Amino acid sequence: MTSWLLLATADAVTGAATGSPEGGLFDLDATLPLMAVQVVLLTFILNALFFRPVGQAVEEREGYVTTSRAEAKQKLAQAERLAADLSEQLREARQDVQNLIVEAEQEADKLYREALAAAQAESIAVREQARSQIESEKQQALASLKAEADRLGALIVDRLLAA
Amino acid sequence: MVPLPLALPFAELEVGQQFYWQLGRLQLHGQVFLSSWVVIGALLALVVIGTRRMERDPRGVQNLLEFLWTYIRDLAREQIGEKAYRDWLPFIGTLFLFIFVCNWGGALIPWKIIELPSGELGAPTADINTTVAMALLVSLSYFYAGLSRKGLRYFEYYVEPTPIMLPFKIIEDFTKPLSLSFRLFGNILADELVVGVLAFLVPVIVPLPAMFLGLFTSAIQALIFATLAANYIGEAVHEEHH
Known part of the structure; x- marks a missing residue:
């Protein structure tokens, strides 16, 4: 550990003896301002070559990603709206179909009932008519029988009286 | 000179020696600049390769760069706030990337292969000049950020919530760059020294855990x-809501 310290001091001493400036760890000289100038120059060069173009590229991409995402979100919302619309329409159509079926069933039922009622009424009417016809014929027959009987009776009476 | 017990290649330790360059009357630490240029070159190469063909579906290096960008943006946004972070994103990002690549470069690139007349190549952040330079830049930028956003009202910050805070806040302005620079410098230098000493004593296997720890520390420090x-x-730049 001490060897290099001694070495450094020894070299510094010999350096001073030979006329070159002494060294040392804390040897501040014109290196400082020149290095500062160098760093400032490097800042400007890197700004032109690195920070500006790369920043532009990164920010352009960030902008692109943001707008793409916004667009995609908008499209997604639109698609969802459409899907909702369509499913609503589908639901309505199903409802309509259901209504139609129910209506048709009711219609058919009604028709059937009407037909049935008509047929029954007709059959009743026909029966009634037949009955009344039979009744009237019976009356007629009874009447004619009665007339015949009356005539025969009168005839018998006439004959007997005449005899 | 103290004779070294062992003289293995790639396993010598030099502390506080610099490879001096003369620029007029100014003196520079050449090794710091050399390694920082390598680091900056690597960073720029990565960035240029990654941004050559930018696409909306990122592939290859662009992925890495975008990950880094979002990471740094989240960091800056969380610390600075939604309103002002954009102005400071490049500065924060450059600090992070530069320090990170410096630290890892110092640990991963076999610098010792390259012989310098004196001193040795290593992480630029293991030199106090680099870290102080960046810490002072941070100080300047937070003053600039506060003053440009709030004008002189920025100094209200020094007496909030009570004027008793004034001396502490003033001291803070000095301790902030000091702690920033010394934390980074100390960690990276210590890591290099630990690895160096271990490699110096036992050149095989034993330094590996310390190296992995060093990589971890380096990333954390950045x-x-x-x-x-x-x-x-x-x-x-924080606005008080009265």
């Missing part, structure tokens, strides 16, 4: 520096 810098700026 994150800490960037987060604190962003936090200081965020504190300066």
Whole structure:
């Protein structure tokens, strides 16, 4: 550990003896301002070559990603709206179909009932008519029988009286 | 000179020696600049390759860069706040990337292969000049951020919530860069020294755990520096809601 310290001091001493400036760890000289100038120059060069173009590229991409995402979100919302619309329409159509079926069933039922009622009424009417016809014929027959009987009776009476 | 017990190649230790360059009357640490240029070159190469063909579906290096960008943006946004983070994103990001690549470069690139006349190549952040430079930049930028956003009302921050805070807040302005620079410098240098000493004593296998720990510390230090810098700026631009 001490060897290099001694070495450094020894070299510094010999350096001073030979006329070159002494060294040392804390040897501040014109290196400082020149290095500062160098760093400032490097800042400007890197700004032109690195920070500006790369920043532009990164920010352009960030902008692109943001707008793409916004667009995609908008499209997604639109698609969802459409899907909702369509499913609503589908639901309505199903409802309509259901209504139609129910209506048709009711219609058919009604028709059937009407037909049935008509047929029954007709059959009743026909029966009634037949009955009344039979009744009237019976009356007629009874009447004619009665007339015949009356005539025969009168005839018998006439004959007997005449005899 | 103290004779070294062992003289293995790639396993010598030099501390506090610099490879000096003369620029007029100024003196520079050449090794720091050399390694920082390598680091900056690597960083720029990565960035140029990754942004050559930007696409909306990222592939290859672009993925990595975008991950880094979003990571740094989240860091800056969390610390500075939604309103002001954009202005400071490049600065925070550059600090993070530069320190991170410096630290990892110092640990991963076999610098010792390259011989320098004196000193040795390593992480630029293991030199106090680099870290102080960046810490002072952070100080300047948070003052600038506060003053440009709130004008002189920025100084209200010093007496909030009570004027008793004034001396502490003033001291804070000095301790902030000090702690920033010394934390980074100390961690990276210590890591290099630990690995160096272990490699110096037992050149095989034994330094590996320390190296992995060093990689971990390096990443954490880069994150800490960037987060604190962003936090200081965020504190300066923060609007009190009365």
